[in-house]
Amino acid sequence: MASIFQVTARALGGLALGGAATLGWAMRECTQFRLHEVEVPILEPGTLDGRDAFRILHISDLHMIPTQRAKQEWVRSLDALQPDLVVNTGDNLSDQKGVPGVLRALEPLLRRPGLFVFGTNDYFAPRPVNPFKYLLGKKRKVSRVPLPWQGMRAAFVEHGWMDANQARHEFKASGLKIAAAGVDDPHHDLDDYEEIAGPPHPEADLSLALLHAPEPRVLERFEADGYMLSLSGHTHGGQVCLPGGKALVTNCGIDPERCKGLHRFGKMFMHVSNGLGQSKFAPVRLFCKPSATLLRLVEKV
Template sequence: MAGRLRRPAAAALGLTAAGVLAWSTLVERQLFTVRRHALPLLAEGAPPLRVLQLSDLHLAPWQSRKIRWVRALTALNPDLLVLTGDLMGHRDAKAGLVRALAPLIESTPTVFVHGSNDYYGPIVKNPLKYLAEPSRKSTRTPDLDAAGLAAEFTNLGAIDLNNSAARLVLRGTRLELLGLNDPHIRYDDASAMRDALATIYAEDGVDGPEPESLRVGVVHAPYQAALGELLDDGAQLILAGHTHGGQVRVPGVGALTANCDLPTAQARGLSVWYDAHRAAFLNVSAGLGNSIYAPVRFACRPEASLLTLEAPR
């Protein structure tokens, strides 16, 4: 009797598992969406700024649907485009990536930083290792043309923020943008970033931040040390990616890993990062892609982030 009861239960469990696998590999990872937030960061009376953040495309040459979806984002009319790395997902992805992003970069002020997967092509890995520790790369030789990708972007008009800084005036608001290269592979250099900002101040003939300027930090992997460096430099908003939002989330629980030392509760979406003296909004994009060797997303749709910065109401 017990055996006859167990067989239907096992069959139902098997069907459920097959359904979850089919959904997460064939359907959900193609359901691109725009996650929207409004942040009260601008001075009183300032017109709103729309910041579009794209991260972790992990683009492969054959992903034409993703390319078309990204190209269509020009309809959002953002005031600023921020690319937070891991855009490459294949050694032959550069041409497709430029095709996807060129309409946005050419029409929108754009800044970018690299992620580890803009230096290293994807390889087969045991996904369970992500639950034990971050997948930091320290022994492989970079095999992707990150410098060529940066050159393509800058030729289109984008600003390279890898361990660098920039100042922009958008709709009357002055932005100071601070960027770090990827802490995941220990390419970040906060001293170089600060030197770049000091050089900009000297060239502009100012001593430091101007009143009512907004300071934005940009980094691929939201390691706590990197977030602390950006807080130390007065960032009021920090934009990051890398985590894929956990990629596979358990309903009611959330992400099981952030693939860095960020608390998993902050692995996707908007939160606040703070220390004893300062605080900043932190937006961690769940990104638009996945490794070609881990084509799965569950309870974690691929996303772009549209942040509307506005004056307090």
């Protein structure tokens, strides 16, 4: 008969093997990129003038490091979707040498109309963290190791993308009149809503609210001002989820049920991207594959 020590050793060995298998799966899932497509009945009848939809490609949280060639190629391939507008909601970098990879990934999309806001991991490099702090939902301090965001921003703007960090923009894309406003990353209190406060232009066909992290205190202001659709990222969809994709934490103030995908926030539609990357110090995803989203904006019935 096996002794209690032998039984315990076998049990611990089984747990170790199971943990190693789960870790391997979670690391592999980081490269299982997916495209989500959602339909948003948001436009007034007649706005599309006979077209089927206005298409927004929402990308977020690339967290690029130089060696991620597969990610770069996959993002480049999204240009084949021919979006009417590209929206990038930040955290493009996870390495001080990541900018060339970001620009290579986005190069075809930079030729299309675009808007962007930044997250903290555009400005400061990530750092190793205690994973239990993340699972407890505690806010992590930024590293204060600067990233070369200025050159990345300059490249975005030179190609025609509009910087929506603490800014409002009015423009046309594929015949639609668009009013957009954005704030800098509210998760680390870089935002100042008063700088962009007020309703969008009343003649706009579509009004967009941009923010990296879907913090309710900022979403409430956008919703009260009458914006139609908010776009954000940051949550990584929970990153480490239960089977079925149920998030355990969101790393911000939004509730787990609305930390990815399309939802309502009061009268406003809200889309939260689960992102295309993760910190280089936490290269795992579980039941939460990285993704971009094509939002097909259609007319109300």
